Amino acid sequence: MSEIGATAGGGVERQAATAEDGEVRTWFRDLLAEHGFDVRLDAIGNLFGIHEFTPGAPYVLLGSHLDSQPLAGRYDGAYGVLAGLHAASRIVARHRDAGTVPTHNLAVVDWFNEEGCRFKPSMMGSGVHTGKLVLGAALDTADPRGVTVREALARLELGAGASEIPALAAYAEIHIEQGPSMSEQGIAIGAVASTWCAHKYEVVVHGEQGHTGSMRMADRKDALLGAAHLVVAVNELVREFPIEALHTTVSELYVEPNSPVTIAREVRMLIDLRAETTAELERAFALLTERIGAIEEATRTRVEFVSSSVWGAGPFVERGVRLVEEASEALGFSHARVKTLAGHDATNVKDVVPTVLMFVPSEDGISHNEREHTTDTAMLAGLDVLTHVAARLADGALDRP
Structure with missing residues (x-):
């Protein structure tokens, strides 16, 4: 993935609806299809891969974003999208092998224009999806050169679509921390309890x-x-x-x-x-x-x-925070409750559906920089915890008050 939009300093540049963003989205669409997911696009360009266990059942959605800041790091957003696909694929395989069916269906998402560097505001795709932004106004938003979101998406091989995305039961996102606290304290998993x-x-x-x-x-x-x-x-x-x-x-x-x-x-x-x-x-x-x-x-x-x-500031659902803590304990990873000072698509989605956000450490807290780095060990630990949490969500862990 990081070869797409690669920069000389070891990072990536894939601003929303640029050719590089279109290329990585096409690459991810093909990866979703290879893993057996049905690919859908909504009107603002959010890219979904869905796996239906039970027709009509709501979905547990996993993901983050593939777009980047200028001269950015490889991990911000992209890790959460890939981890979401691998976690969902693991869960699908487990149920297939066991001959079982979870309570909810599964889906993976690449949210459009999370970064907001080419088109403001940030978190645009999840903002439209959650009703916080008006679709028409978002599509009419122009970049500094006067190109609108509508025009930019139309130029891509994989632009906007007309799919209706099914109702959600829960959302889970894993992300690099983008700050130093976990790295400094040697914490493997951060259970995000609230946002600035x-x-x-x-x-x-x-x-x-x-x-x-x-x-x-x-x-x-x-x-x-x-x-x-x-x-x-x-x-x-x-x-x-x-x-x-x-x-x-x-x-x-x-x-x-x-x-x-x-x-x-x-x-x-x-x-x-x-x-x-x-x-x-x-x-x-x-x-x-x-x-x-x-x-x-x-x-x-x-x-x-x-x-x-x-x-706005606010807490994430307490039962979701405990799910991350329980999964970390079960898998033997150190963990702590943390806050997010950065905005994420989860901060939009948490206001409309039960949402879980978890972090893995960023080395030296560096982010939005080509030197951004998270170790393979940290990423794989996060994938294991995300898989555990997502499996619980698919079985309805956040369905009850």
């Missing part, structure tokens, strides 16, 4: 275009200067909170006209605020808006918030 929340704001800093040489300094309305002050203000928000209680980033900048002898008239940027509670994020945003007035006055620019996207 995130507020992301698309912001435009408005200035006035002019000549970098001839325009007097006192007359300038430099949008890039205003943006620079705003970047610093976002970073300095963390000083108002306990250490590591708030994470802040400006992760994207587009400068217009981006010419070597022209003062910027406009800067578009993405502000990313994350914390454990909504109250903390609301306080951080209030502090930021207080400082914006001074930035506008000092730089003679205007700051406009044009859109936002949010996912």
